[in-house]
Amino acid sequence: MVQELQLNLRVEDVNRTGQVRPEVLKRSAAQALGLPEGRLNDVALLRLSLDARSKMPCYQARVRVYTDDSYREALSFDFSFAPSMGASFQRIPSRKVVVAGMGPAGLFAALALASAGVQVVLLERGKPVKERKRDIAAFCRSGLLNPDSNYSYGEGGAGCFSDGKLYTRSNKRGDIGRVLRIFVHYGAKEEILYQAHPHLGSDRMPGMIEKMRQDLLSAGAEIRFETKVESILRDAEGGFVAVVDQHGNEYPADALVLAVGNAAGELWQKMASENILLEEKSFAMGVRLEHPQALINAMQYRGAEKRHSLPTAEYSFVEQVDGQGVFSFCMCPGGVVIPAATEQDGLVVNGMSDSGRNSLWANAGWVTGVDRDALRKAGLELEAGPLALWYYQRQMEQRFYQAGMAAVGQGFAAPAQRLTDFMEGRLSASLPRSSYPMGVYPALMEQLLPPFIAQALRGAFHRVSAKKRAFLTEEAVLLGLESRTSSPVRIPRVAETGEHPQVPGLYPCGEGSGYAGGITSSAIDGLNCAEKILAKWGIGATFGNPKP
Secondary structure: OEEEEEEEEEHHHEOOOOOEOHHHHHHHHHHHHOOOHHHEEEEEEEEEEEEOOOOOOEEEEEEEEEEOOOOOOOOOEOOOOHHHHHHHOOOEEEEEEEEEOOOHHHHHHHHHHHHOOEEEEEEOOOOOHHHHHHHHHHHHHHOOOOOOOOOOOOOOOHHHHOOOEOOOOOOOOOOHHHHHHHHHHOOOOHHHHOEOOOEOOOOOHHHHHHHHHHHHHHOOOEEEOOOOEEEEEEOOOOOEEEEEEOOOOEEEOOEEEEOOOOOOHHHHHHHHHOOOOOEEOOEEEEEEEEEEHHHHHHHHHOOHHHOOOOOOOOOOOEEEEOOEEEEEEEEEOOOEEEEOOOOOOOOOEEEEOOOOOOOOEEEEEEEEEEOHHHHHHOOOOOOOOOOHHHHHHHHHHHHHHHHHHHHHOOOOOEEEEEHHHHHHOOOOOOOOOOOOOOOEEEOOHHHHOOHHHHHHHHHHHHHHHHHOHHHOOOOOEEEEEEOOOOOOEEOOOOOOOOOOOOOOOEEEOOHHHOOOOOHHHHHHHHHHHHHHHHHHOOOOOOOOOEOO
């Protein structure tokens, strides 16, 4: 017999990384069923989450119990590439796909295509992940930005250095478990398969990305770093023919997976100039709010962390302020605030944490929606055209950069304000220590942010502090600008085929095309995109799926 149970586990039964000993699960399941432990052949952990709402926190575990002769069959999953398939591996020489972008969408699309025998050519404007790390370190030391190799551009994409969170709000996108299995295959801890909020960590991601690259190369993929897509060539009927890079090199192929990330402004401009249909898309904008991690632990665990070994606490809030939604975004417990700019004249901040989540700070984006209607209500009329919201996003990033140049002579220094001072509308006389590496300086955030965003944030913070009194503290500080929550542009595609409606063979994919918002959803979209291509050619997709 097989059945599923909900168990409550003591905090002491689970370590800080979410591991539960098999004997603990078996004993707890047997007690819940009123059976001797010997009657249980196996107990599989399906989901684990911490319930810290009471003074005695506990873990809630969803398990599948196998009793009597119904042993669990160990599933094996297909991660086959050319080396392991030997003579049985069949290359499909007549099929070639260019994948533009090596973030999660592009990488997962390439893995699915290459494992099916399709010739893949990957183009990435940035550098390999190790060289990219060196450029990021140099930027944080000197303030000199490499516009093609930074926290947003390069192998692994923006998600490689943005905390490695692996949860998505939508199960409709595809099989989340498949993405998690692929990450485990490439070096992630098995705990991510059942954790409520699985997390990789920005220190683990680079090694996993390098393993993906090695598998792609072993399967015959061609990878070109420091190579930007400058133009998309079409035939007389409008179908995709080839891409052209910044050096004038052409890459002909049967299909193009366009997975260039949400900072692809140059390419969007080029596509618009070539009359390739684009659409305006709403996004969200606001600030990054940083608290001492010890304060967040105390707020969420109500002192229980002093009695128990609990994981680093996080939070998530969604508030309505005068009909306007405000929400926390990309929560980074035990993390740091990072400079995520991609242009020399624009300031963007983001957050990340390593796998240990052991810094002194916690940070999260706090944002509200930006679209044409919201700006119109605020008294701003945008010009017509699909890139109008992107132009506005850029203007705001430039405003924050210019404020830093005027205040301290460094545009990548972040304007900052204590939370208590922001609520009272006063300039901070001093600032607490921050994790942000480029320096902070006191500023009136409401003078830099659009008024409707500042008002919405103030209302949301008031509502949260009414529920969590410790949240509103002078030790918390706002830093700006948080503006890259998602793409302000969508590249349309036909739902049934995944292709652009004007350009057959062009497959818009991932966050930069407006169809994802984070690592997991981008990876799912990459797999879905690859499978649309394979289905068109009558080829089955197996990568990361159970073996028959």
